[in-house]
Amino acid sequence: MKNRIVTALLIAVLALPALAQTSSAAADQNQASSQAQPSAASQPAAATTDSATGKPLQPPAREGFWGHLNPFARKKYVQRQTGPIRDRLNELDELTAANSKMIKDVDSRAQQGIQLASAKANEADQHAIDAGNKAQAAQQTATRANAHLSNVEQVVGNIDQYKATNQTEIRFRSGQSVLSKNAKAALDELATPLKNQRGYIIEVQGFSSGHGQAALAASQKMADSVARYLMLNSEIPLYRVYVLAMGNAPVNADEAKTAKRTSGGRVEISVLKNDLEQLSASSTPAAPQQ
Numbered sequence: 001m002k003n004r005i006v007t008a009l010l011i012a013v014l015a016l017p018a019l020a021q022t023s024s025a026a027a028d029q030n031q032a033s034s035q036a037q038p039s040a041a042s043q044p045a046a047a048t049t050d051s052a053t054g055k056p057l058q059p060p061a062r063e064g065f066w067g068h069l070n071p072f073a074r075k076k077y078v079q080r081q082t083g084p085i086r087d088r089l090n091e092l093d094e095l096t097a098a099n100s101k102m103i104k105d106v107d108s109r110a111q112q113g114i115q116l117a118s119a120k121a122n123e124a125d126q127h128a129i130d131a132g133n134k135a136q137a138a139q140q141t142a143t144r145a146n147a148h149l150s151n152v153e154q155v156v157g158n159i160d161q162y163k164a165t166n167q168t169e170i171r172f173r174s175g176q177s178v179l180s181k182n183a184k185a186a187l188d189e190l191a192t193p194l195k196n197q198r199g200y201i202i203e204v205q206g207f208s209s210g211h212g213q214a215a216l217a218a219s220q221k222m223a224d225s226v227a228r229y230l231m232l233n234s235e236i237p238l239y240r241v242y243v244l245a246m247g248n249a250p251v252n253a254d255e256a257k258t259a260k261r262t263s264g265g266r267v268e269i270s271v272l273k274n275d276l277e278q279l280s281a282s283s284t285p286a287a288p289q290q
Helices: 002-048 075-157 181-194 212-233 253-258 276-282
Strands: 163-172 200-208 241-247 265-273
Touching: 163 181, 163 212, 181 212, 181 265, 200 212, 212 241, 212 265
Parallel strands: 200 241
Antiparallel strands: 163 265, 200 265
16 A cells, blocks of 8 residues: 555656746747737837837746746747847847947038138138238238339429539631531530430530620530530430520629639530430339249
8 A cells, every 4th residue: 555655656756847938938939929919019110110129128027837947948939038139239239330320420420511611711711812912912022012103202302403414515727607617526425325215405605705695695605515416416306495695794603702813615515404304214114023
C-alpha cells in the first residue's frame, strides 16, 4: 500500500512541469492572439506616423507560470517579447536620420545666407569707396575752382595795372625818320617774343632836339616810323601800340635837371604787361591723370 502511494507522488511530481509548460503555451497563444488583433488594428495608424511617440514600452500583461523568466521559453516567445523593442529602435534610427538631414539642410541654407550677406556687404563697401573717391575728387575740383576764381578776381582787379617788362631805344640822325638796319634788328628782337601773347601794350615815345612845333613834328615822324614797322613787319596789332610825340621834353624830372641837348632824335619803346597772360596760363586744363 505504501509503495503505491510513493509511486503516485513521483508521477505527480514529474507531471507538474509538463502541465506548467502546457498552461504557459496556452497562455502565450492567447496573449499572442490578443496582441495581434490590436497591433493589426493600429498598424495603419503607425504607418502614417513619421516620428517616435516617445511613450515607454508596456510590459506584457502575463509573464507565464515561471515569473519573470521562463526557463522553457521558446524562440518564438523570445521574438515576440523583443519585437516591440526592435521596432522602437528602428523608429528611433529613422527619427535620428531625419533630424540629421534636417540639420544639414538648415546648415546649408545658413551657409548660403552668410555667403550672400557677405557678398552684399562687400558690394556695399565698394560702393562706399567709390562714393568717397568721387566726393574727394569733387572736393579737389571745388578747391581748384575757388583758387582759380580768386586768381581771376585778382587779375580783373589789376587789369589796368601794367608793368614794364622790356625797353629799347632807337637813335635817329637830325632831320631823319628812316630806320637803320640796327634799329630794325632791335625792333625785331623786341617784338618776336610777343607773338601769340596777351595782356600787353607797346608805348612808343618820340623825342627831338629841336624846339617848339618843329620838335613835336620831328618826334612824331620818328615815333610813327617805329610804330609802322612794328605793325607791318612784326604783326603787332594796332590797338596794342600807343604813339606819343614828346618833342624836346625830358622823360622825367631827373632828366629835366641833367638833360643835355643833343642833335638828332630818339624813340623809346616800352613793353608793358598786366596779369592777363598769367591768368591764361593758369586756366589751361591740366592733362588728366591715368
